Amino acid sequence: MERDIRDIVIMGTGPAGYTAAIYSGRANLKPLVIEGSQPGGQLMITSEIENFPGFPEGIFGPELMARMRQQIIRFGVEIAYGSVQDVDLSRTPFSLSLDDGTEIVTRSLIVATGANAKWLNIDSEKMYRGKGVSACATCDGFFFKQCKVFVVGGGDTAMEEALYLTKFAAEVIIVHRREEFRASKIMSLRAGKNPKISTMLNQVVDEILGDGHKVTGIRLQNVLTGEKTEHQCDGVFMAIGHAPNAELFKGQLRIDDYGYIETKKTSTETSVPGVFACGDVQDYTYRQAITAAGTGCMAAVDAERFLESIR
Structure with a gap:
C-alpha cells in the first residue's frame, strides 16, 4: 500500500519552527510539525523577553511560545509528538522515522531543531x-x-x-x-x-x-x-554557549566546522534541494528569537517555491 506523501514537514517547535508552520499553514500546504524533545525550544527556559517586537512591556518565553502554538493550531497545522530518530535525504521523497516507530514521507523538509546548552x-x-x-x-x-x-x-x-x-x-x-x-x-x-x-x-x-x-x-x-x-x-x-542540534544530518547535509547546517546566501536552502534549515541550527551569528522567527518565514517561503517548481 502506497504511503501518503506530505508536501512539507517541519522539525522543531521553537520560534523558527512555529513561524515556518504559520506561513506554510496559511499557504494551505498542510504542514506537519514534529515537536521534538524540547517543545517550544530554548525560550521555554527563558524568563522575560524585552526585545521581541510587539510586546512593549516584555513577555515571558513560555507565554510567547504558547501564543505561537495557538497561532499554528488556528491555521490547521498538524503536530506530531515525539522526536525524529532517523532521516533519509538520499532520495526523494524524504523519509523520517520517529521514536515511536512512525514513518513519515515528505517532498520537502524544514529543519528547525535549534541548539542545546554546552x-x-x-x-x-x-x-x-x-x-x-x-x-x-x-x-x-x-x-x-x-x-x-x-x-x-x-x-x-x-x-x-x-x-x-x-x-x-x-x-x-x-x-x-x-x-x-x-x-x-x-x-x-x-x-x-x-x-x-x-x-x-x-x-x-x-x-x-x-x-x-x-x-x-x-x-x-x-x-x-x-x-x-x-x-x-x-x-x-x-552559560558557555550552545551546540546546534544537527547530529542527525551529518553525512547527509553540508555542515560547517562548528556543527551548524550550511545554507546558501540569501536563502535557507541546504546542500540538498528540498531541504531547508532555519533558526539556531544554522545561525551562528545572531542566535536571537526574532532572527530565528525571520528565518522560519524565509524557510516556509523557500519551501513553497520549491514545491511549486516540482509540480
Missing part, C-alpha cells in the same frame, strides 16, 4: 549536574535562595543568567576565561551595575567541588599565571 564535559560537572550544577537559571534559580553561585561564561547568556539569579541568590560571581566579556554593552553594563554581581576574569573552571551529594565549591585556574584557587559556593551555572 557543558564543560568534566567528570565533576557530570557528577553534580542537578545537584548544584545547572545550565538554566530560570529552571533552577529558585533553589538557590540566599546562596552564593558562580556563572561560567562571558556572552549575553551569561549576563542574563547572572541577572536572573540575583532575584534569589545572595551573591553571583561571573567567571570568564578572557580579559573582556563578549556580551553586548547594554547587558554588560546592566550586570556591572547590579550590586550582587562581581566578576573573575582570566579564569577557567578546573573542578567542581562537592561532598558527593551537592556542590560545595569550585576550583578555578588563572589562564595567565596557572595559579589554582578554591572558592566556596552552593551552585555553578554554565
Whole structure:
C-alpha cells in the first residue's frame, strides 16, 4: 500500500519552527510539525523577553511560545509528538522515522531543531549536574535562595543568567576565561551595575567541588599565571554557549566546522534541494528569537517555491 506523501514537514517547535508552520499553514500546504524533545525550544527556559517586537512591556518565553502554538493550531497545522530518530535525504521523497516507530514521507523538509546548552564535559560537572550544577537559571534559580553561585561564561547568556539569579541568590560571581566579556554593552553594563554581581576574569573552571551529594565549591585556574584557587559556593551555572542540534544530518547535509547546517546566501536552502534549515541550527551569528522567527518565514517561503517548481 502506497504511503501518503506530505508536501512539507517541519522539525522543531521553537520560534523558527512555529513561524515556518504559520506561513506554510496559511499557504494551505498542510504542514506537519514534529515537536521534538524540547517543545517550544530554548525560550521555554527563558524568563522575560524585552526585545521581541510587539510586546512593549516584555513577555515571558513560555507565554510567547504558547501564543505561537495557538497561532499554528488556528491555521490547521498538524503536530506530531515525539522526536525524529532517523532521516533519509538520499532520495526523494524524504523519509523520517520517529521514536515511536512512525514513518513519515515528505517532498520537502524544514529543519528547525535549534541548539542545546554546552557543558564543560568534566567528570565533576557530570557528577553534580542537578545537584548544584545547572545550565538554566530560570529552571533552577529558585533553589538557590540566599546562596552564593558562580556563572561560567562571558556572552549575553551569561549576563542574563547572572541577572536572573540575583532575584534569589545572595551573591553571583561571573567567571570568564578572557580579559573582556563578549556580551553586548547594554547587558554588560546592566550586570556591572547590579550590586550582587562581581566578576573573575582570566579564569577557567578546573573542578567542581562537592561532598558527593551537592556542590560545595569550585576550583578555578588563572589562564595567565596557572595559579589554582578554591572558592566556596552552593551552585555553578554554565552559560558557555550552545551546540546546534544537527547530529542527525551529518553525512547527509553540508555542515560547517562548528556543527551548524550550511545554507546558501540569501536563502535557507541546504546542500540538498528540498531541504531547508532555519533558526539556531544554522545561525551562528545572531542566535536571537526574532532572527530565528525571520528565518522560519524565509524557510516556509523557500519551501513553497520549491514545491511549486516540482509540480
